[in-house]
Amino acid sequence: MPSSSYRCLEDVVGCKWSVSVISAVAEGVTRPGAIERHVRGISTKVLTERLRKLTAYGLLVKHSYPEVPPRTEYSLTARGKKLARIIEQLHALDREGA
DSSP: OOHHHHHHHHHHHTOHHHHHHHHHHHTTOOSHHHHHHHSTTOOHHHHHHHHHHHHHTTSEEEEEEOOSSOEEEEEEOHHHHHHHHHHHHHHHHHHHHO
């Protein structure tokens, strides 16, 4: 894995907010407001920053719909789905050890 890809992975996995956002989208929570309500403690500013980074890293795709009011949704890319499965495996491992 190239250094830049690894650094992106460190940034995502090392950030509790990124992991929580990916998990929320994997669970079907796709709209920013719903994600903010789903992820306890995240601020609008941090959520916006994380959504931008996760999109830039190729883990999320942003879908904008030209409606009134405008609607935005996020979905996982193939890479994002792989990472979401790994995150779920880590959660399962944690539950086993508890």
